[in-house]
Amino acid sequence: MHWNSLTYRVLLLAAWAWTGHAALAAGLQVQVQDKNGKPLPNAVVFLESAEAKAAAKPLKGIEVSQAAKQFSPAVTVVTTGTPVLFPNNDTVRHHVYSFSPAKTFDLKLYAGVPANPVVFDKSGIAVLGCNIHDNMVAWVVVVDTPYLGKTDAQGLVTIDAPTGSYKLRTWHASLPTGAAAAEQNQSIGGNTAPVVVKLAGSAA
Numbered sequence: 001m002h003w004n005s006l007t008y009r010v011l012l013l014a015a016w017a018w019t020g021h022a023a024l025a026a027g028l029q030v031q032v033q034d035k036n037g038k039p040l041p042n043a044v045v046f047l048e049s050a051e052a053k054a055a056a057k058p059l060k061g062i063e064v065s066q067a068a069k070q071f072s073p074a075v076t077v078v079t080t081g082t083p084v085l086f087p088n089n090d091t092v093r094h095h096v097y098s099f100s101p102a103k104t105f106d107l108k109l110y111a112g113v114p115a116n117p118v119v120f121d122k123s124g125i126a127v128l129g130c131n132i133h134d135n136m137v138a139w140v141v142v143v144d145t146p147y148l149g150k151t152d153a154q155g156l157v158t159i160d161a162p163t164g165s166y167k168l169r170t171w172h173a174s175l176p177t178g179a180a181a182a183e184q185n186q187s188i189g190g191n192t193a194p195v196v197v198k199l200a201g202s203a204a
Contacts, residue, residue, distance in 0.1 A: 038155075045148070062084045
């Protein structure tokens with residue numbers, strides 16, 4: 001195979017651009033544990049910085065449904081300005097509300113899908129409830145960064161973010177009511193080691 005000089009230069013530039021882009025991003029693996037060292041599923045983990053805030057955009061297609069008289073998912077993490085739909089998939093009606101400072105709203109008794117989503121336009125933690133079924137509770141965590149995630153059953157999450165310095169923040173529903181997300185300084189590089197976050201005051 002013979003390449004002319006123009007083709008070679010194009011391929012060389014493409015390879016350089018790809019490797020340069022790869023060097024700008026890295027995956028940070030985090031394991032979240034409770035105070036006893038047990039993995040915490042459904043912990044919200046996110047990376048904050050001035051650059052991250054500037055890069056954040058509202059998410060699309062986010063839903064918190066109701067089925068079997070429960071919210072699903074129980075914990076949702078979104079960027080500021082994200083609209084969230086609350087479809088009712090139950091055979092009974094629900095009255096979804098939040099009195100949280102991060103977002104106050106009231107979807108009066110309804111079935112099916114509300115006509116309009118709820119826009120979460122302020123960072124913070126919104127606790128959701130149903131005015132008919134007191135056992136129903138869920139949380140929407142609103143953050144000013146696109147570098148976010150939620151831990152799996154093993155308490156693990158991987159977040160892809162550009163190299164740089166961040167505040168790594170972690171929150172779980174088992175923390176005391178009103179408690180802020182735990183935070184620590186975190187650098188992201190090409191070979192960032194896994195991080196273990198132990199949340200004091202939490203329990204699996």
